[in-house]
Amino acid sequence: MTKEQKLAEHIIDAVGGLDNMDNVINCMTRVRIKVIDENKVDYDKLKATQGVMGVVKDERVQVVVGPGTVNKVADHISQLSGVRLGETIPHNSTNYKADAEAKAQENKTAIQSKQKRGAFNKLLKTIANIFIPLIPAFIGAGLIGGIAAVLSNLLAAGQISGDWVTQLVTVFNVIKDGMLAYLAIFTGINAAKEFGATPGLGGVIGGTTLLTGLTDENAITNIFTGEPLQPGQGGIIGVIFAVWLLSIVEKRLHKIVPNAVDIIVTPTITLFIIGLLTIFIFMPLAGFVSDGLVSVINATISIGGVFSGFIIGAFFLPLVMLGLHHIFTPIHIEMINQTGATYLLPIAAMAGAGQVGAALALWVRCRKNTTLRNTLKGALPVGFLGIGEPLIYGVTLPLGKPFFTACIGGGIGGAVVGGIGHIGATAIGPSGISLLPLISDHMYLGYIAGLLAAYAGGFVFTYFLGTTKTMRESDSLGD
Secondary structure (H helix, E strand, O other), X not given: XXXXXXXXXXXXXXXXXXXXXXXXXXXXXXXEEEXXXXXXXXXXXXXXXXXXXXXXXXXXXXXXXXXXXXXXXXXXXXXXHOXXXXXXXXXXXXXXXXXXXXXXXXXXXXXXXXHHHHHHHHHHHHHHHHHHHHHHHHHHHHHHHHHHHHHHHHHHOOOOXXXXXXXXXXXXXXXXXXXXXXXXXXXXXXXXXXXXXXXXXXXXXXXXXXXXXXXXXXXXXXOOOOOEOOOOXXXXXXXXXXXXXXXXXXXXXXXXXXXXXXXXXHHHHHHHHHHHHHHHHXXXXXXXXXXXXXXXXXXXXXXXXXXXXXXXXXXHHHHHHOOOHHHHHHHHHHHHHHHOOEOOHHHHOHHHHHHHHHHHHHHHHOOOOXXXXXXXXXXXXXXXOOOOHHHHHHHHHHHOHHHHHHHHHHHHHHHHHHHHOOOOEOOOXXXXXXXXXXXXXXXXXXXXXXXHHHHHHHHHHHHHHOOOHHHHHXXXXXX
């Protein structure tokens, strides 16, 4: 049995067994488990499990196990449950009283969760859940597109040549567009899953916003401005709203349409209603909203400069800690669609760089703490590549002070990037060094300056203010 398989089984045991698990999904670093009865979850046991870097209590129990490992752990849980990731795990129980009690507890937990979080936080979590499954595709397609951009720049500068290089760039761009050009469809499918609608119908609505097949001669008119409606207008924001409304219409129709014709009538009427609303109402209005949102953010970064950069860089780590950083994904997408680059991502990336600086300071300052240094050996390399959760949950957050000094380092890096200005990313990808191929307008040196500033800031503040005598002299991760 591999260590990932053992870790998967320990996680299952700590959350109350497969009978207490409704379904399982994963992102880049976390196994996300929807449990039936949260009272059966042994959080202390879960946190103490070797290989678990951290645990986040939320609508799902989020177990941080790190990149690479998370896929193997989630796959093994899927194999043990007998269903694919994201599907409901069957429970072969004949204890109806226990089932009723579990269902009652599940409903109680759901109600308490809604009361505790509020509508706004629920909205943020919904958006995050839509985009989490797309993160690997964002990274893969983004980096391939970044390599294509670098090769194109070298071709244009005459530093390389050859038909085969040109052909390679074309192939890389085709692969990239397989994700980015059809992102509205992927978003529609995932939004439908999140809202309880038919995924295929959500994909159709996403595809509708692409206005496939239209030309200047047979354009659709924007009823609010009289101008031709543009493909993708309203972007991802419009798609999510349209699919949410689609889920309501589809559910209502399922209740009133006879079963004999439901498979024909319900999807047809649903697509007809939502399709018309999407084209003539949602796309124009969502386009207005998204244009305004992007303008405000760009203006804030441009006018605020150093100050805005510091605030964004310093406060992004707490968002990662709470799992709320994915809410920026639709904003990044809209900025890229409208301006060709997101100027928010390079600043936010400084948060992870501040953590790297803090970790380096801990490595130097806490030489006697072999447990800490062994943890750093695994967390630092991926931290340089922009995956910061192993450092958050394995190092800085458990120690306390280093988390705050890392945030200061991220703020310093953000201030440098914001102060230089016009440093954007042409696609969504990992932060850290890995983001370099995606930096737009040849602003590589500016981005590197930000990284170095964040590394230095995190290092200096952690070295002088972020450690205690216990950290430096004991062999543990405790303070």
